[in-house]
Amino acid sequence: VGQGSVEVLGRSYPRDDFTNVTAKVLAKVGRNLHNQPHHPLWLIKERIKAHFYSSYIGRWGNPLFSVHDNLSPVVTTEQNFDSLLIPPDHPSRKRGDNYYLNRNTMLRAHTSAHQRELVRSGLDAFLLAGDVYRRDEIDSSHYPVFHQIEGVRLFSNHELFSKVQNGEELSLFEGGGRRTPQKQETHSLEAVKLLEFDLKLTLTRLVTHLFGEDVEIRWVDCYFPFTHPSFEMEVRFQGDWMEVLGCGVMEQELLNSAGAGNKLGWAFGLGLERLAMVLYSIPDIRLFWSQDERFLKQFRVQDVHQAVCFQSLSKYPPLHNDISFWLPEGGESEAGREGFTENDFYELVRSIGGDLVEKVSLVDEFTHPKTGRRSQCYRIIYRHMERTLTQQEVRLVHEQIERSAESELGVQGRY
Numbered sequence: 001v002g003q004g005s006v007e008v009l010g011r012s013y014p015r016d017d018f019t020n021v022t023a024k025v026l027a028k029v030g031r032n033l034h035n036q037p038h039h040p041l042w043l044i045k046e047r048i049k050a051h052f053y054s055s056y057i058g059r060w061g062n063p064l065f066s067v068h069d070n071l072s073p074v075v076t077t078e079q080n081f082d083s084l085l086i087p088p089d090h091p092s093r094k095r096g097d098n099y100y101l102n103r104n105t106m107l108r109a110h111t112s113a114h115q116r117e118l119v120r121s122g123l124d125a126f127l128l129a130g131d132v133y134r135r136d137e138i139d140s141s142h143y144p145v146f147h148q149i150e151g152v153r154l155f156s157n158h159e160l161f162s163k164v165q166n167g168e169e170l171s172l173f174e175g176g177g178r179r180t181p182q183k184q185e186t187h188s189l190e191a192v193k194l195l196e197f198d199l200k201l202t203l204t205r206l207v208t209h210l211f212g213e214d215v216e217i218r219w220v221d222c223y224f225p226f227t228h229p230s231f232e233m234e235v236r237f238q239g240d241w242m243e244v245l246g247c248g249v250m251e252q253e254l255l256n257s258a259g260a261g262n263k264l265g266w267a268f269g270l271g272l273e274r275l276a277m278v279l280y281s282i283p284d285i286r287l288f289w290s291q292d293e294r295f296l297k298q299f300r301v302q303d304v305h306q307a308v309c310f311q312s313l314s315k316y317p318p319l320h321n322d323i324s325f326w327l328p329e330g331g332e333s334e335a336g337r338e339g340f341t342e343n344d345f346y347e348l349v350r351s352i353g354g355d356l357v358e359k360v361s362l363v364d365e366f367t368h369p370k371t372g373r374r375s376q377c378y379r380i381i382y383r384h385m386e387r388t389l390t391q392q393e394v395r396l397v398h399e400q401i402e403r404s405a406e407s408e409l410g411v412q413g414r415y
């Protein structure tokens, strides 16, 4: 313990100029909502497992996909980024978007951080569930901790082509190829098309299993450094298209580095909270952390396939309070630090207001015509999930935020 180090899951990590984890976030590490029986995230994980166990059976009657849900969320930056071919200067590494224990260690930002180690350990098909951590904006669908399920499946030449007539004559790889929007340079087009078909079929069946036959799905092309081609699946929900997962054909360089260079693979990563919020009409992401029996008891079904009919708890009234300040002046500071970012303020609000804060939005920005100083105004919406807040308790929290913004972020209050 102490100033010099951060304690997580019984281990100690030396602090350095990258350290930015907060006590509030560290308190969530180890909660493992996805492993708490009858928690809604656990319930969705179990339904996904059950679907894969019953739909994909190996030659000896064994489940094809193995399931891993106990890997530590503390990973190296090498695992979270480098192992996935994310370049050293990639924006996703920003200190402002991640929780670093120090320069080399972080709370994983996605379950993809484990792809390479699990492939290297010899697995050909696996699901991996876990908690992931990102510094982000604050509203009813964003929270600094959420949960993902990663899926990976590898195919040998025989596995991919054995169902195709005369498939033995096809091959996964071809020399002298070029990278195109359809495929990577070393892949054959026929292999990639079959793989893409299998990936989309697998995910369409999964989402149909979860949402029912009537669900509307569409595929959108996108980009990830560790897959190509890459896609996002969107599901139509209350009239809007909502992104539920990212996926694609794994970069061959990743498989080569994991000792599986003779195979091709697909991977996907889906967010459990997103699915649960839609499936059960849960209105606010903070509810997943609620200990309130009126919330939790609704998910205590006998059988994971039994329908849950979630009765939304009536929401208690919100209170809102604005905060305005002048941003710190001055140019670039020390290496590795960006100047004031909006995420720094969101993080500070989170660390003081905790789950009382429902939403923070930037409502006004202003540059003084003479001095050129910039000022911002944020609106903070406070709401408790389980009771009505009083003006006094909100004022105490709000004043503490005002003071800390000045002392920790170097802003000058216009309070």
Ligand code: PHE
Binding pocket: 109, 110, 111, 112, 150, 224, 227, 245, 246, 247, 248, 267, 268, 269, 270
């Ligand atoms: N890791 C990606 C994310 O968190 C999702 C993803 C997983 C994309 C696997 C492609 C393959 O957004």
